[in-house]
Amino acid sequence: MNQNASLSYRDAGVDIDAGDQLVENIKPYAKRTMRPEVLSGIGGFGGLVEISKKYKEPVLVSGTDGVGTKLKLAFELNRHDTVGIDLVAMSVNDILVQGAEPLFFLDYFACGKLDVAAATEVIKGIAKGCEDSGCALIGGETAEMPGMYPVGEYDLAGFAVGVVEKSKIITGDTIVPGDVVLGLASNGAHSNGYSLVRKIIERSAPDLDAAFDGKRSLADCIMAPTRLYVKPLLALMQAINVKGMAHITGGGITENVPRVLPANVVAEIDAASWQMPKLFRWLQEGGNVEAQEMYRTFNCGIGMVVVVAAADADAAVSQLQAAGETVSKIGVIRARNGEEHQTQVK
Template identity: 65%
Template sequence: MTSSNSQHPKPEQLSYRDAGVNIDAGNLLVEKIKPFAQRTWRPEILAGIGGFGALFEVPQKYRNPVLVSGTDGVGTKLKVAFQFNQHDSIGIDLVAMSVNDILVQGAEPLFFLDYFACGSLNVDTATRVVQGIAAGCEQAGCALIGGETAEMPGMYPEGEYDLAGFAVGIVEKSSIINGSTISENDIILGIASNGAHANGFSLIRKIIEKHPVDLNAKLGNSTLIEAIMAPTRIYVKPVLELIRKLPVKGLAHITGGGLLENIPRILPTGMMVYIQQDSWEIPLLFHWLQQQGNVANEEMFRVFNCGIGMVLVVAPEHADEAMAVLHACGETVWRIGHIKQRHADEPAILIA
């Protein structure tokens, strides 16, 4: 034991901030994002941001409600956001990836939670990201009801962060869309994407790395970087409007796996998809990527949405009216193919 009259110097007094965590910055971020979140709130919210958990009442209009949940991130699109200081719309991507996924079962998104993790919290950057998340929630009609900001020194390089999102939606049990009624001669409609959305960015980054270009150069009506970073389109409101008016047999969100992998996921046994490649306008960005990277056609359709962000399957007698409803909602939509019976030697999808 050290005697009370020893002359040893006092040990350095350490704090959480000395360890790299700034609690005050976290509190400031919460205050900054509250107004954005509150713009997204719905009447069913009983308690939102600031508590240990958020409370949300099931809307009374549903008789036999089923909850539908989804979670996702934005992949390596984040690396491009870091490189070019493009933080304002990455939050829209985050919301879109989850709400578009639960939409395919006919679900109305109710609320959204985000997880933002970083090594050292930059309040301005985080505020820009959460503003984008709130904007995405407004587009989807769901509430930004809560989330988590994790500051973890040593876990991430300086200036980088990670994002994840979680959406919960609701659908009447009798109205769940699962593709089971899809049959021969049904029509496939494709709704236009807004570019690459948040998929295929590992390949995009590899193409840029191997073939350096000026990303501020013009590509059509935008610059290359604007085309690459265009936020994922959120299809919730127009598709829910369509579902209220007409029966929709199947929906597919065209994300990782592109057209080739995602459309077959909704097909019943014994059915296949025939897609007519020249039936829609493929955006300039995908032509540029294919040319720069010398990417094969099949690989393009397996990696990217190639201009189609959401696919719908409807009966032939409903196709024209469905297109009219989506056009009235501001969407660009094409009749891109139809359903056929599948024989043993045929693929689940043919793009010709």
Template identity: 70%
Template structure:
């Protein structure tokens, strides 16, 4: 061999990485909020905590998008999975009352397609705008041989802040409290292995029209709803005792995570409008009700628990902030031998 080898010969393009950084800088700039120091491209991202907080507590969360990415590859829809990535983390830390401060993303691939990566990161930036947090850094990793051609993986990391005295931990929840449900935009980013299996077994195309007029592809790729701004706005006028982000595990496994010992959440079946995509999935997959409630959000993306006397006020505040709100259940004393969350 007489030709000198370069990194490009091994499948890694430094130039493509540099180009992506330059392309995403305008998107990141739109997300900047007070506290951000520096800009995209440094070795570390800097953020100054506001002196308005007396006892600031940082709250962190990290997640990915899961096998929803398989559909992004199949359907060539890369514009919204970035919002999914942000939503999964910022909604998680919101549960403890945290305001999102900043977000970092990790984009890994075998070969960097700058156009695709730009679409993905643009979606990340849009999600950050919806959450009111800054996209202050991230990492793009081009690793030949690690991923099939045309595929990539995503991970994200969010940091938020809350006053120590205002942390929401569910400890004040008691029997008689009301459970409100905030509508989801669809499956969000959970249950996609089962979704893909149902579609495979059904033999139906992704262009199949659902009862609400949407195509199957549009319904399942609808990005995760980000609840941060509406909930924080409602918290200014209403005391929220507990929240649960309805992700993997559905209503049955996520709500119990915030319940104090000796209490049970009783969900009233049919108390909210379920998106048509869930009806289609259950029918085509012959999925039992219990499995639907354990795998999918079934149309409820966030559960909010308040005192009975605050329920109406909370509903009005959340609706005024842009949410579709349902009264979906109550908290009761836990009967011996029963599950922590039941649907009746």
């Protein structure tokens, strides 16, 4: 190579034109997510959002997350259309449990070489997740970094900001013995436990394209996006006193539910109160995974836990079912004995 030859950024592996094309591709999808509070969205150096005057004492609630090693399966299966939904759901479901209405979301997409078609699919999924949760996609960052990632791979991160009236922040402090624990069904493994999922796939070597659960293939079940619980639960909070909520992510049921419980109580969960989906039974058998390890690794079919007073439980179930959720009464709150673990799955 001529040492005196003129070099461009493209010669170094970064294609500015491809980045510009991606921005143009995603603008119409981002536009559909806009909220009245958004003053400026994609294209500026920063997104501007005002806080609605309906809040007297607004408190901002923020959350950030990624998609984890589920992305490795997305690369292998060439499925890029739903991991963006996962990205949004992992953050908006988290801030939701404190009573927050998601306001806006920003994403970070990093790769070695930008594949505009694949990246467009990813960000269309992000926009879909935002639209379905009423959250504005106001910006993001696409980083093309040659040598940092293998060809065909990328990483995702994102964060959401929401707002809640100070007097309506959900802390779990009012949870008492006798309260009822409701479980909202998941879509599958969502975005957690995928290092173990991939290990089980490696051991079992299944045909991922074969029919598995009804018309869905095993790949369909494994890649099903994280369920968005925002709109049904925001509506529930308007109608019923929701005492506590837990998004069942990394750590499964046994490690996430205690995060919302006062120190003097235990959530006693009845594993027979819902049917564990076929995917989790397949994972348990394929990996010879012990039952308690399943409950502390996967959501096992319960993606969100809601705690309400016993007197409100039936009304809560009815409202959530009417909103399209599959809901079960999965347990009760009781007094804690000593230092026992705060969530018992039996």
